[in-house]
Amino acid sequence: MPYKKLTTELKNLISQEEDRQNTQLQLIPSENHVSKDVREAVGSVLMNKYSEGAAGKRYYQGNHIIDDIEFLVKKAALDLFDLDPNQWGVIVQAATGSIANLAVTTGLLETGSRVLSMHLYDGGHLSHGWKLPDGKKVTISSKLFESYFYMVDPDTQRFDYGKVQKRAEEVQPKMIISGGTAYPRTIDHERMKQIAQSVGAYYLADVAHEAGLIAGKAYPSPFPFADVVTMTTRKTLRGPVGAIIFARKELIGQIESALFPGIQGGPLNHSIAGIGIALAEAMKPEFKDYAAQVIKNAQAMANKLQELGYHVVSGGTDKHLLLLDLRNKEISGTVAALALEKANLIVNKNTVPNDTGKPWNPSGIRLGTPAITTRGMKEQEAEKIALWIHEALENRDETSVLEKIGKAVTELAKKFPIP
Ligand SMILES: Cc1ncc(COP(=O)(O)O)c(C=O)c1O
Known part of the structure; x- marks a missing residue:
């Protein structure tokens, strides 16, 4: 296909998708509509810059502006969730939520460690170690770690924390993960942290779905309890595709190097700026x-x-x-x-x-x-x-x-x- 025709066709398809979004109702809970300002940041010249390494520690020249952007967005993330920078570190470079979770698990755990997370059918997420009921390891997280699951109570379809505690005692995991894609009820982060602590495990709260509700103070925050919090930015937080990782200060370095050079190369600077705009919007009353x-x-x-x-x-x-x-x-x-x-x-x-x-x-x-x-x-x-x-x-x-x-x-x- 001649390149001009291809370009016209792609532009036409983008405009068709805009029309589809306008004329249909998007009822998928992991989707949202970002603002024009977020779209402008994501479509900006920032995508032209290579900037491997964390802000202030880059491997390429010409990054002083990109550094300023990343520092600003990191500060905004800590501010939005009322976090003390002496206690919490933050990473805004993970391209997606699944990569954020992989950085956390590979950063903090030895390969083959046990991880206990919410069963997929009960609302858990693939990136928390999901393998098929017949044992087939269909995710990188299940290939790298030994995964076990906890389930909702069959009658109430909510978590029975006594049963989660028992499961944790049986499994003796190194990390317990909460959070998921389809659990409609509040997760008791305080109780989850107690359970994790009782077996000597890290507690990772993945609040990909609830991030915007937490920022808007409509849903309980995991921050007083969790060791690590991950979130995608595109769902209730109403930002672009991307993710934020928050971890207790003493854990953040290991996660940062698991992400780069462990998993990713150059960060998506345009997305990071878009995340910053979304954080600013979430600060508005x-x-x-x-x-x-x-x-x-x-x-x-x-x-x-x-x-x-x-x-x-x-x-x-x-x-x-x-x-x-x-x-x-x-x-x-x-x-x-x-x-x-x-x-x-x-x-x-x-x-x-x-x-x-x-x-x-x-x-x-x-x-x-x-x-x-x-x-x-x-x-x-x-x-x-x-x-x-x-x-x-x-x-x-x-x-x-x-x-x-x-x-x-x-x-x-x-x-x-x-x-
Ligand atoms: C709880 C949870 N964690 C992680 C992810 C993964 O995010 P991504 O699709 O950006 O990899 C999702 C996505 O739906 C999610 O719901």
Whole structure:
């Protein structure tokens, strides 16, 4: 293909994607819409500069401005989460959350050490050592470390910390990880730290999903308790793709060298500046309103879906996400997600606690409110969306009904444009 045609086509596709985001509703809890300022930073000339090494310790010349940027962003990260720079160190170079977690585990643990983390079906994350139920090691974290999992209580679908304690005593891990992609309830970080301490393990709190809610003081902070905190920046924190690692001062050096030269080369300076802009936005008083509204919207959606007969895992949510177990409706997660897409409602299929489906066709769907709340939607819209979800699932084989809902969704979406 001639390069001009390729460029035109790519530009055209970018504009189509912008239109898709504007006219559909993004209900995937790990997605959000960043501001124009964040987009400008990420698209800036900063991406032209190579800057291997941490700020102030670079291997390339010409980095004094990049150093200033990285120092500023690190300070902003500590400030946003009220951290004392004498006690906490921070790294903003990890390109993604999975890489941040790999830097922490490879920095602090010997290869082959035991790691205890939340089971994937109960909301855990791949980068916490996930291997398949048949033992197949499908992640680098499971290949490098011996992974074990703790699970939610089958009745309450919440953690029973007594059972987590018992599991930790059996396993004797060197690190305990909390956090995940689909656990809708508050995690008791104080209790998790006590459990880790009782078996001599580090406690890593991965708050990728909750970062913005913590910054906006709408969800409990792990910082008083955890040894290390990791977060992605693109979810509730509403920044670009990237991650932040916070660690107690005495641990940060090992993690920093695990990241570079251990895992990564030159950092994504444009993303780091974008993260800084997102941190500045999260310092504004209105970000607190945003974080609180994200949760109110998720709760409104969960309550309405429950009224409509859906099994909302754990009976509701304390945060920005909810998980529907569709087994009582006899709809698979895949069928549901595809039908909803035809109605312009973008969700993802997801495993649920004690899932009997296959990972590529699990029994649930995951819904979240960070993106619709950024657009300015409130409880009234969240309830309306729940009604559309129900109507679309009930009429999943009726193309004309799905198209009708899709039109109504777009009409609403256009009233709440993305930034
Ligand atoms: C809890 C948690 N940790 C880590 C990650 C990984 O982030 P990334 O996709 O940036 O590698 C995610 C992403 O969904 C996550 O939810």
